[in-house]
Amino acid sequence: MFDSPERLILGLVIGILFGILLQKGRVAKFSVIVGQFVLKDWTVVNSNRPS
Amino acid sequence: MKNPLTMKSWSPYVAGIGIGVLSWFALGVANNPLGISTAFEHTAALAEKAVVPQAEQTNEYFAQKAEAGKSPKIGLGWMLVAGVFVGASLSSWLSGDRSTENIPAMWRERFGGSAPLRLAAAFFAGALMMFGARLADGCTSGHGISGSLQVAVSSWVFTAVFFAAATVTALVLYGRTETSYV
Numbered sequence: 001m002f003d004s005p006e007r008l009i010l011g012l013v014i015g016i017l018f019g020i021l022l023q024k025g026r027v028a029k030f031s032v033i034v035g036q037f038v039l040k041d042w043t044v045v046n047s048n049r050p051s
Numbered sequence: 052m053k054n055p056l057t058m059k060s061w062s063p064y065v066a067g068i069g070i071g072v073l074s075w076f077a078l079g080v081a082n083n084p085l086g087i088s089t090a091f092e093h094t095a096a097l098a099e100k101a102v103v104p105q106a107e108q109t110n111e112y113f114a115q116k117a118e119a120g121k122s123p124k125i126g127l128g129w130m131l132v133a134g135v136f137v138g139a140s141l142s143s144w145l146s147g148d149r150s151t152e153n154i155p156a157m158w159r160e161r162f163g164g165s166a167p168l169r170l171a172a173a174f175f176a177g178a179l180m181m182f183g184a185r186l187a188d189g190c191t192s193g194h195g196i197s198g199s200l201q202v203a204v205s206s207w208v209f210t211a212v213f214f215a216a217a218t219v220t221a222l223v224l225y226g227r228t229e230t231s232y233v
Contacts, residue, residue: 003126011127014077015134024143025066030155037221047063
């Protein structure tokens with residue numbers, strides 16, 4: 001039912017970093033997501049290019 | 052130098068490299084890919100088990116997952132999703148970049164100013180996205196980021212198809228509008 005406390009905390013830390021990166025990368029925004037798919041805002045593609 | 056956390060945004064390349072490096076860390080140290088939708092599946096399964104305890108015997112899902120050693124649980128991946136919520140909230144709060152609008156201008160122009168319509172559409176679209184993500188065994192994070200960078204064929208197929216489908220859907224819903232909202 002539960003992972004060990006160490007793994008739960010590790011997951012939380014990774015998640016917090018992921019959340020900060022997504023917010024700073026602006027890929028959590030309606031205008032950016034929809035703008036990408038109407039081919040006007042290329043933030044999403046650009047932020048995925050290095051990986 | 053300005054504190055990066057109080058900046059409204061970073062270069063998409065910086066954010067992308069950061070996500071890539073974090074992904075190595077998640078896979079290498081935690082042996083867990085960056086992914087979001089599995090935690091939702093596990094939450095739904097645990098809720099089903101709580102409400103209908105015999106589901107664990109009658110629903111084949113639980114047996115299949117147990118056999119694969121992937122029984123639903125509150126684990127690292129689940130806490131990762133909670134962390135994304137905390138981290139993104141913290142980041143938007145520190146930079147004062149918080150959106151309070153229920154209805155984006157782009158939506159309002161196309162579908163009008165009804166908040167219930169907008170929220171209902173968002174709810175059902177979210178459910179549809181989650182259905183698709185679990186059908187594909189991954190979402191834009193699990194397939195799009197983690198699977199793609201491990202060069203998983205299924206993830207590259209997923210990402211191409213998902214991008215094409217989303218582009219067609221958005222163009223049908225919104226058209227290639229002249230007004231720029233971005």
